[in-house]
Amino acid sequence: MCCHSPDMAGHQGGVIVSWVDQFPGLSQLPAPVRDHLISGSTVVTVPEGTVIFGPGKPPANLLLLIDGTVRVQQTSDSGREIVLYRVHAGESCVLTTACLLAYEDYSAEGIAETAVRAAAIPREIFDRLVAESVDFRRFVFTAYSKRITDLFLVIDEIAFRRMDIRLAQKLLELADVDGSIAATHRKLATELGTAREVVSRQLQEFQRRNWIMQSRGIIQILERDPLVKLATG
Amino acid sequence: MCCHSPDMAGHQGGVIVSWVDQFPGLSQLPAPVRDHLISGSTVVTVPEGTVIFGPGKPPANLLLLIDGTVRVQQTSDSGREIVLYRVHAGESCVLTTACLLAYEDYSAEGIAETAVRAAAIPREIFDRLVAESVDFRRFVFTAYSKRITDLFLVIDEIAFRRMDIRLAQKLLELADVDGSIAATHRKLATELGTAREVVSRQLQEFQRRNWIMQSRGIIQILERDPLVKLATG
DNA sequence: TAGGTTCGGTGACCTTGTCACCAAACATCG
DNA sequence: CGATGTTTGGTGACAAGGTCACCGAACCTA
Incomplete structure (x- = not known):
């Protein structure tokens, strides 16, 4: 994870434009929450192939993908691998929040499948946003729901x-x-x-x-x- | 789901005793949050074998298991089944919250493996508690983390x-x-x-x-x- | 004790996973 | 350019796991 850069918010006909607007669940946040989200996060870019999180490399932030794709996969002892799901632009690596807040390690790893631009939200800001905003909570739990559904689907496929x-x-x-x-x-x-x-x-x-x-x-x-x-x- | 009963809180040497104290992550909640949790939830009992949630039967509440065990499993079209994980006394059916708040359906079903006594927390109360209390958030996300880890383990096992x-x-x-x-x-x-x-x-x-x-x-x-x-x- | 149900055993057969090995395509570098 | 190493994919033999059809024994229960 590298290349921190200031948020690219800008004026356009009186409306502040930001990466936030690329996220369906976030674009209607009330102004103060939205500002908090923008000011509390950092836009980062990572090159293709970077291991974003993995065993022994706990995620430090919640990532909201602005551009690119992250592949989340699991590797067996014997070296075989399986793709669990992908996180696309406009989505979040939300399952990492579980270990963000629980300090637990996951056995899966996340790899930047393309060059990735993402907003990184630190643990404390994430926690604050969850507390402050119904809409943000809705966003987080909806994302969870989708990921868990994906996992159930994977299990169904490989088992049956x-x-x-x-x-x-x-x-x-x-x-x-x-x-x-x-x-x-x-x-x-x-x-x-x-x-x-x-x-x-x-x-x-x-x-x-x-x-x-x-x-x-x-x-x-x-x-x-x-x-x-x-x-x- | 049946047999609603009032909460069995009682006095014991000046301290109010409640099911809440059986949950490691909840016993240190500050008094107002704790009271909110107790007053907002209902203790229910369900007989062994009850299907608590399943396809077409979305969960209405977050269940915190006071007694008994819930088995969560998935069934394939061809009728084969697989156990995903179990929820034991002192734990919560927390993955259901994802669809509680996202109104999504999951393909897994939860079955009372024994007679079960549980505190049922309605959606709105759950949402309010998540907003109000750092400790409750910690509790929820820790539970998520454990379940997701379980799912990753299941995938690893059946695939490899x-x-x-x-x-x-x-x-x-x-x-x-x-x-x-x-x-x-x-x-x-x-x-x-x-x-x-x-x-x-x-x-x-x-x-x-x-x-x-x-x-x-x-x-x-x-x-x-x-x-x-x-x-x- | 008669009939139905659940449980477990079995053989044949197919699909999937593993192992060992090979050859062709491609990349790199002197 | 040619030599060399790496990646890719083809192949055969075999082991493990899943499916199907069917059977008999154990156990209800009426």
Whole structure:
């Protein structure tokens, strides 16, 4: 975490513009709370690949992502990894507040998947805002709700769903408009919490059926329909 | 949810005794907050087996368990189940607050595993307490932290750990002092999020090695040491 | 004691995870 | 440019785990 910079608030037709307005749940905060939030936080930028928090590296602040994406994942002893969820621009790393206030360590780690710009809210300011503002509380608990729902979904998937279905879903999710996906088998395996070989085999099967075409690091979807049918059961 | 009853506060040598004192994080609340908490909540009892919350049955209150245990589990489309965590006396169903305040539905369900006595705190009171009291906030976020850690652990286990190890752990966990376990294979399978047959086969193997003895609904541990060695790797 | 239910055992089969190893594609650097 | 190391993905063999179908024994309970 580096490159602290002053908040970029500015005047525009009499209205003060700030990163706060990019957060749906925060844009209607009453002026004093809003000011408190802005003055109490620092906008930071971190380069791609930075480990923002992790085992033995407890988060010091609540981060509200202005730009970029944070990937939260877990690594097993044996080295296999699984992606738990992603935090996108306009969202917050809210689960870290649990250990912010409880001083507990999490076993997951957060990695800047792209360059990230974020507002960092120190523990004390966060606590004060929760106390002061109904809207801020609503914002925090709504964010919690979404994350916990995500975790339940992950558990459901890894415990109960078949790999071919999950892989098809993931391909459709990652494909851009022309149906191409820039991802290695290794990356896909991490997304799904499985082994690389399993992904390779499954993709081989999709390729055999002419649903996809592969080259190193790139997968091209040839027939969307059967993938969709498989993904949606 | 039934059997509402007045709070059983009483005098004892000049000190008011209440269920609040059974909660480590709440016993040091300042008097006004404490009173607010007591007066704003209702002590309820629910019989064993009651579904306290679930899909389509959003929780109406935050429950603080005075007595008994609540099992929180998830069921797949195919009918397989997995236990996510348990809430014991002195703890709270705190994850429900996320949907309490966000009006979201979760896919998990909570079941009274025994008869349960609990203090039910309505949404508005909960919100007010969070606003008023640092200690209550600390209590809430600490509880969150523990639950989320539990969920991360569950994900780690089902994604990365071997069944024989997990089963050995579970047996040791459930065994009473003389090493006997009252549980059907079906129950154990739900605990671990696997199929009954897998548990049966694995237990068969443990039996073949003379580590356990089985009869209908009961497993008796004969040799603890090898199970411990397996469980701890 | 008859009938229904729950519990556990079993074999066949499929999917998923692990291990060992290899070759092609790519990157780097002299 | 060629030599070298790294990343990526392919492959086969095998082990572990999940699914299906079916069975008999144990246990209600009426």
